Amino acid sequence: MIQNILIVLATFIIxxxxxxxxxxxxxxxxxxxxxxxxxxxxxxxFEKNDAFF
Ligand SMILES: [Zn+2]
Structure with a gap:
């Protein structure tokens, strides 16, 4: 359980x-x-940067 939370958290940070x-x-x-x-x-x-979406 705690391991899953840590994996989700680590993935988010990465x-x-x-x-x-x-x-x-x-x-x-x-x-x-x-x-x-x-x-x-x-x-x-609108901006040219919108192309990234
Ligand atoms: Zn920038």
Missing amino acids: MELVAWLAHKFVMHGFLWYLHKDHHQKEPGF
Whole structure:
């Protein structure tokens, strides 16, 4: 029981870490041209970054 909770928790933390690393190294690297407007406050609801969904 406790082991299952720990596995779920560890998976969640690893997923967050991977997402953060992917954001930092991939999206701020060669995908920066798509991701740039995600960090810029521009008018308009839609962004190029929406392509990631
Ligand atoms: Zn970013």
